Amino acid sequence: MTEPLVMTTSSPQETQALGRKLGALARAGDVYLLSGALGTGKTCLTQGIAWGLGVQEYAHSPTFVLVHVYRGRLPVYHMDLFRIDDIREVVDLGIDDYLEGDGVCVVEWAEKAVEAFPVEHLLVRLEHVGEQERRLTLEPRGHRYRELVEALRLALGSAEVQR
Ligand SMILES: Nc1ncnc2c1ncn2[C@@H]1O[C@H](COP(=O)(O)OP(=O)(O)OP(=O)(O)O)[C@@H](O)[C@H]1O
Ligand SMILES: [Mg+2]
16 A cells, blocks of 8 residues: 655645646646645645646736636646636536646645545645645545655655755
8 A cells, every 4th residue: 555645845846846746747647636725825836736747837826717727748737726616617617628637737725625526536625734834645546646746756866845
C-alpha cells in the first residue's frame, strides 16, 4: 500500500514547485481533486501543475466561469467548485467531456462534489499550518495514482521541494 505523501511548504513558491513536479509527471486522463479551506494554496498548486505541463499562462481561479482550459503538453481543465451549492450543478456542467481522457483535470473545492468525479483520482488535502506554512497530503486512489505518488516521491528526492 502506498502511504500518502505529506509535504509542508513554507512559501507559495514551494507549493508551486511541488505542483510543477506533479505536472511534469501528469498523464492524459489524470484527475486531481484539491480539498482545503480558503487560502490554503489550491490555486497556487494548480499554477505549478499547469507550468509543469508546459502551460505558459498564469492560472487564475476560474471564479466566474467554472472551468478554465489551459494549453500545455496536454490540456489542463482547471475547475473551481467554490460557488457550487449542489452536486447536480457539477453534473450539469458536462464534466464528462473534460474527464474523457485527453487532458488533466484539476479541481478546487472538489469536496463539494467528490461523487461527480471518477473513484480513481489523486486527492490533495491542503491545510494551514502557519502564516506561510501549508501541509499538503497527497492520497492516491487507484493504481495509476499510487504509481504517480511513488514517481513524485522519487522526483522530490529528499523531503525538500526544490524551486
Ligand atoms: N506555503 C504556501 N503555499 C501556498 N500559498 C501560500 C503559502 N504561504 C502563503 N501563501 C499565500 O496563501 C494564499 C493562497 O492562495 P490560493 O489562491 O492559492 O488559495 P486557494 O486555496 O486557491 O484559495 P480559494 O479557496 O480562495 O480558492 C496566497 O495569498 C499565497 O501567497
Ligand atoms: Mg483558489
